[in-house]
Amino acid sequence: xxxxxxxxxxxxxTESFQKKxxxxxxxxxxxxxxxxxxxxxxxxxAIEVGNGKFKSHVSFGMLTASFYSTLAGKxxxxxxxxxxxxxxxxxxxxxxxxxxxxxxxxxKEKYDDLKLICVSVTVTNQDEKVVSKADMKILVQK
Amino acid sequence: xxxxxxxxxxxxxTESFQKKxxxxxxxxxxxxxxxxxxxxxxxxxAIEVGNGKFKSHVSFGMLTASFYSTLAGKxxxxxxxxxxxxxxxxxxxxxxxxxxxxxxxxxKEKYDDLKLICVSVTVTNQDEKVVSKADMKILVQK
Numbered sequence: 001x002x003x004x005x006x007x008x009x010x011x012x013x014t015e016s017f018q019k020k021x022x023x024x025x026x027x028x029x030x031x032x033x034x035x036x037x038x039x040x041x042x043x044x045x046a047i048e049v050g051n052g053k054f055k056s057h058v059s060f061g062m063l064t065a066s067f068y069s070t071l072a073g074k075x076x077x078x079x080x081x082x083x084x085x086x087x088x089x090x091x092x093x094x095x096x097x098x099x100x101x102x103x104x105x106x107x108k109e110k111y112d113d114l115k116l117i118c119v120s121v122t123v124t125n126q127d128e129k130v131v132s133k134a135d136m137k138i139l140v141q142k
Numbered sequence: 143x144x145x146x147x148x149x150x151x152x153x154x155x156t157e158s159f160q161k162k163x164x165x166x167x168x169x170x171x172x173x174x175x176x177x178x179x180x181x182x183x184x185x186x187x188a189i190e191v192g193n194g195k196f197k198s199h200v201s202f203g204m205l206t207a208s209f210y211s212t213l214a215g216k217x218x219x220x221x222x223x224x225x226x227x228x229x230x231x232x233x234x235x236x237x238x239x240x241x242x243x244x245x246x247x248x249x250k251e252k253y254d255d256l257k258l259i260c261v262s263v264t265v266t267n268q269d270e271k272v273v274s275k276a277d278m279k280i281l282v283q284k
Contacts, residue, residue, distance in 0.1 A: 037215030062211035069204035073179030090227040
């Protein structure tokens with residue numbers, strides 16, 4: 001886990017990690033949230049409702065978004081992170097079981113008086129397609 | 143699970159549900175995401191780093207945000223939901239184990255050509271304090 005303090009972080013700093021989507025992750029996410037929507041487990045329903053856009057059930061968008069927590073909490077800035085807000089969070093392409101996601105964050109702005117950093121985050125799949133993007137504001141508590 | 147079609151949904155429509163935060167939810171979320179940040183499990187660290195703001199470890203912000211998935215997927219619109227994007231997602235107050243969160247969504251806009259609804263979401267705790275807010279754009283696939 002990184003332990004960057006506010007002073008350690010320069011504009012342009014980038015951190016990145018990978019996560020493979022599994023059925024077990026989806027099942028755990030469903031249990032936590034109670035979101036039993038069939039789009040996220042019923043292949044036939046997903047294929048029908050998606051009108052050919054989906055090859056199987058689609059992973060929860062908010063499961064992909066949960067990796068924004070990991071980016072802030074482990075990588076950028078790591079230990080002294082406190083997520084303040086997220087803007088422009090979008091889901092560009094569907095994510096499926098077996099996809100290997102690369103989550104990359106780059107520092108775009110620093111607000112010295114608040115010890116706040118603005119991190120632009122992109123999540124790509126194994127085909128280098130962007131599946132999700134967002135701008136996070138993160139307080140650095142040291 | 144609600145099964146609202148786009149035509150069923152009027153501006154002003156509101157849906158709401160409750161979730162109690164447990165240590166088991168936090169542990170599952172940590173396992174899914176790999177976010178092992180001590181703010182979310184180490185009471186002493188959270189109290190120290192929070193400078194008196196936190197009474198114990200703080201629940202993951204993105205765990206609270208994961209209930210936005212539940213709101214869309216089970217309640218508004220329910221079965222035919224596909225989350226498109228989320229704006230202005232903010233974390234206003236810390237959430238702790240044992241907190242009972244009320245997630246409320248209200249339809250603010252409808253885009254007929256895209257079958258898209260804009261839902262304003264507020265998450266309050268048992269003291270009726272807002273802990274998180276966001277604006278979600280959701281495609282209604284029927």
